[in-house]
Amino acid sequence: xxxxxxxxxxxxxxxxxxxxxxxxxxxxxxxxxxxxxxxxxxxxxxxxxxxxxxxxxxxxxxxxxxxxxxxxxxxxxxxxxxxxxxxxxxxxxxxxxxxxxxxxxxxxxxxxxxxxxxxxxxxxxxxxxxxxxxxxxxxxxxxxxxxxxxxxxxxxxxxxxxxxxxxxxxxxxxxxxxxxxxxxxxxxxxxxxxxxxxxxxxxxxxxxxxxxxxxxxxxxxxxxxxxxxxxxxxxxxxxxxxxxxxxxxxxxxxxxxxxxxxxxxxxxxxxxxxxxxxxxxxxxxxxxxxxxxxxxxxxxxxxxxxxxxxxxxxxxxxxxxxxxxxxxxxxxxxxxxxxxxxxxxxxxxxxxxxxxxxxxxxxxxxxxxxxxxxxxxxxxxxxxxxxxxxxxxxxxxxxxxxxxxxxxxxxxxxxxxxxxxxxxxxxxxxxxxxxxxxxxxxxxxxxxxxxxxxxxxxxxxxxxxxxxxxxxxxxxxxxxxxxxxxxxxxxxxxxxxxxxxxxxxxxxxxxxxxxxx
Amino acid sequence: xxxxxxxxxxxxxxxxxxxxxxxxxxxxxxxxxxxxxxxxxxxxxxxxxxxxxxxxxxxxxxxxxxxxxxxxxxxxxxxxxxxxxxxxxxxxxxxxxxxxxxxxxxxxxxxxxxxxxxxxxxxxxxxxxxxxxxxxxxxxxxxxxxxxxxxxxxxxxxxxxxxxxxxxxxxxxxxxxxxxxxxxxxxxxxxxxxxxxxxxxxxxxxxxxxxxxxxxxxxxxxxxxxxxxxxxxxxxxxxxxxxxxxxxxxxxxxxxxxxxxxxxxxxxxxxxxxxxxxxxxxxxxxxxxxxxxxxxxxxxxxxxxxxxxxxxxxxxxxxxxxxxxxxxxxxxxxxxxxxxxxxxxxxxxxxxxxxxxxxxxxxxxxxxxxxxxxxxxxxxxxxxxxxxxxxxxxxxxxxxxxxxxxxxxxxxxxxxxxxxxxxxxxxxxxxxxxxxxxxxxxxxxxxxxxx
Numbered sequence: 001x002x003x004x005x006x007x008x009x010x011x012x013x014x015x016x017x018x019x020x021x022x023x024x025x026x027x028x029x030x031x032x033x034x035x036x037x038x039x040x041x042x043x044x045x046x047x048x049x050x051x052x053x054x055x056x057x058x059x060x061x062x063x064x065x066x067x068x069x070x071x072x073x074x075x076x077x078x079x080x081x082x083x084x085x086x087x088x089x090x091x092x093x094x095x096x097x098x099x100x101x102x103x104x105x106x107x108x109x110x111x112x113x114x115x116x117x118x119x120x121x122x123x124x125x126x127x128x129x130x131x132x133x134x135x136x137x138x139x140x141x142x143x144x145x146x147x148x149x150x151x152x153x154x155x156x157x158x159x160x161x162x163x164x165x166x167x168x169x170x171x172x173x174x175x176x177x178x179x180x181x182x183x184x185x186x187x188x189x190x191x192x193x194x195x196x197x198x199x200x201x202x203x204x205x206x207x208x209x210x211x212x213x214x215x216x217x218x219x220x221x222x223x224x225x226x227x228x229x230x231x232x233x234x235x236x237x238x239x240x241x242x243x244x245x246x247x248x249x250x251x252x253x254x255x256x257x258x259x260x261x262x263x264x265x266x267x268x269x270x271x272x273x274x275x276x277x278x279x280x281x282x283x284x285x286x287x288x289x290x291x292x293x294x295x296x297x298x299x300x301x302x303x304x305x306x307x308x309x310x311x312x313x314x315x316x317x318x319x320x321x322x323x324x325x326x327x328x329x330x331x332x333x334x335x336x337x338x339x340x341x342x343x344x345x346x347x348x349x350x351x352x353x354x355x356x357x358x359x360x361x362x363x364x365x366x367x368x369x370x371x372x373x374x375x376x377x378x379x380x381x382x383x384x385x386x387x388x389x390x391x392x393x394x395x396x397x398x399x400x401x402x403x404x405x406x407x408x409x410x411x412x413x414x415x416x417x418x419x420x421x422x423x424x425x426x427x428x429x430x431x432x433x434x435x436x437x438x439x440x441x442x443x444x445x446x447x448x449x450x451x452x453x454x455x456x457x458x459x460x461x462x463x464x465x466x467x468x469x470x471x472x473x474x475x476x477x478x479x480x481x482x483x484x485x486x487x488x489x490x491x492x493x494x495x496x497x498x499x500x501x502x503x504x505x506x507x508x509x510x511x512x513x514x515x516x517x
Numbered sequence: 518x519x520x521x522x523x524x525x526x527x528x529x530x531x532x533x534x535x536x537x538x539x540x541x542x543x544x545x546x547x548x549x550x551x552x553x554x555x556x557x558x559x560x561x562x563x564x565x566x567x568x569x570x571x572x573x574x575x576x577x578x579x580x581x582x583x584x585x586x587x588x589x590x591x592x593x594x595x596x597x598x599x600x601x602x603x604x605x606x607x608x609x610x611x612x613x614x615x616x617x618x619x620x621x622x623x624x625x626x627x628x629x630x631x632x633x634x635x636x637x638x639x640x641x642x643x644x645x646x647x648x649x650x651x652x653x654x655x656x657x658x659x660x661x662x663x664x665x666x667x668x669x670x671x672x673x674x675x676x677x678x679x680x681x682x683x684x685x686x687x688x689x690x691x692x693x694x695x696x697x698x699x700x701x702x703x704x705x706x707x708x709x710x711x712x713x714x715x716x717x718x719x720x721x722x723x724x725x726x727x728x729x730x731x732x733x734x735x736x737x738x739x740x741x742x743x744x745x746x747x748x749x750x751x752x753x754x755x756x757x758x759x760x761x762x763x764x765x766x767x768x769x770x771x772x773x774x775x776x777x778x779x780x781x782x783x784x785x786x787x788x789x790x791x792x793x794x795x796x797x798x799x800x801x802x803x804x805x806x807x808x809x810x811x812x813x814x815x816x817x818x819x820x821x822x823x824x825x826x827x828x829x830x831x832x833x834x835x836x837x838x839x840x841x842x843x844x845x846x847x848x849x850x851x852x853x854x855x856x857x858x859x860x861x862x863x864x865x866x867x868x869x870x871x872x873x874x875x876x877x878x879x880x881x882x883x884x885x886x887x888x889x890x891x892x893x894x895x896x897x898x899x900x901x902x903x904x905x906x907x908x909x910x911x912x913x914x915x916x917x918x919x920x921x922x923x924x925x926x927x928x929x930x931x932x933x934x935x936x937x938x939x940x941x942x943x944x945x946x947x948x949x950x951x952x953x954x955x956x957x958x959x960x961x962x963x964x965x966x967x968x
Binding site for chain 2: 047049067083263268271390
């Protein structure tokens, strides 16, 4: 990492009139292995290095990337950023001001035990193929797939405030799935859908999630759900499995508490938020047992870091306390705008080619006192357990949501009695969180990783973490996404992530250039 | 901007470095220069100027395929990428179905564009030029007492493919994009434009269109969810029909995961629906060769409601028969294809005529966060957004609060009663395509929301 080049960028920015500048020099290496139906459909390595320069000139922002990592390349990039900032400064309602932050100097490494880049590609492929072979032993399984992905990112952040921070992030992801059905296809995934679980950890997380040990169960459940009846339409008590609850938190708590969104900066694409500042400290967001936090300091969670891309240390911030809406996700700019003394440290960019935005860290529901999932099921007279996300949608103010899951389990008198296919549930955010009457305890609490949270224009995908234990929500509308009555029996899930996914996304991006989301 | 000569040099270097260690090899170079001026609350919030070059090496070493991508074009980085790809391929299991790369002799048609998709005026735009356009949008907002948010963005894309059989393709194109939301205290309106030519996007006209929708939808009222006649503007049509694209691919038919599996030759949509994939269409964007270097052919996928054929890659034709259509992914063991240039045939109704012929219905400007909830029936859910109106007695009477829909897109395309003229529409769920506005019966809304 050429720190001199990054520091040189700051010098050039100062000389061109920047009142503030930061430079992020980022080197990334990644490896992905993906198998489908006993073939390796994607074995890819990727490496990149880039320098992104952000400047504040006359109160306006400008940002550019260096095309070449040379002094000439840096001068060209900083010049572009300054020109952009000067143009921005001529269309402002007021100059951008940043909440104060001390200068920080630190070298930090995300914790891990086993370096996944030291595990051979052969071993990785073998693990996935073994899982596939095991899943395919179950009669009725039609398709199988698996994925392992690993990324090491080394990021240098320097700023004209005097910060000099080097962070190295190691991220690992793993997942398998099986599809069953004759004319319709039903998937079960492990540990999560759409590529599995992602953590800020090493190969040890692949071992811990025990793909091989879960392969047979996953296969059997895919066949089970393919033979199950359609989830009935009803109003009942819903228990959300922890990974589904993680996405519920992401969409209905994380996004609406992003303060740049609240201030209207995402209106054109990702939307705004119902959590306007007049609600702060007043709105009864959830029931009294609902406590939601954003915590960037959790070891091994996907949204963990030491410093954000404003140079602010990662922190734990309360968003909802005993059901009351009390806090936002902030940056130095938005914190100042709201009148806060300091940013909560949530400003991040997807690599050196993007300017940072307010992003979730690890936005989590704190554990409750309802014991284990089995205890919660035993305590439920009539309801449904919904597990593993399949479908998700929420309006542009984050009120009206609808989710679907891979499987549902009907509960009667404290016992699971029957699986159902194609389950879905619907609600209005505050009504839903106010109906939460039980949250499982710490033993069930898991930090789930969502690797592709999309926001911004141009669209940035970034990893976020969400701690959750299964929780119960009273009187929730279920089965809203049933197929039309004059159609064949509804199926779900014929196409989760496939072997084509990477190629299609790449082509999509290349073709449409500005296409977002 | 990267040149054709530079791309050729990178590709030749990689192929030479691999030598006889590989059976086949393909190298792609893709560069995108992107400049985005982003605004909200009638002020500039971001102003970015970026450039990324990605070199992707694909090696086939005796039936073992591996990829390596790097954003460095240095000799050292390219050689390292080749070495690493060969090393990875070496430990993979053998795949007897691996395809050889495309030979130049297989190219029988000229892929030279009939018109240029490169506009030097877009390439020459700087931050002051973008500011000028954003200011013109904000002026429209201020005049109407709205708050404007959106982007004005430009793209310069260069794409080269070369392989060890001697094939080399290169093209460059520009794109311009402008998306605008106008907000009042109780309403919003949205418009988005996209094209390869600077004249394709008129920021002031888009701003006025968004402002008009925000103005007309002030003080929206609730309507009861249920089945409605709807009129979808082209962007809304696009963001729904794109969920059928996967079902139009040969690989999904081969795997029997397409919703239209085993229905080739059968009526699958309404008789007034014809869908082609046509990279040469004058309104379309994108390169004219696929990721194997093959020319993109015009394919009639659905004709008068009948499924004719999916698009096919060189691999899927081995299982489905027929000829590859030039929609393939980079050569590897099991990758597929994709329709990148969808064109939905138009009809003879104008939007005004559709409204005039509607006794009671809903006009949708934009749909949002659309997701597939049942791929077998293509049941989709999503929300309306930024300009949803009630139509009564042939007139748009007022704005309504947003609604959630749960609607099969297949059923939707069986219930189209009027079609307008197609335009290059841009949405948020997919890349732009040429689609018309549509009037549809029995579109199902399942719930409403506060906003």
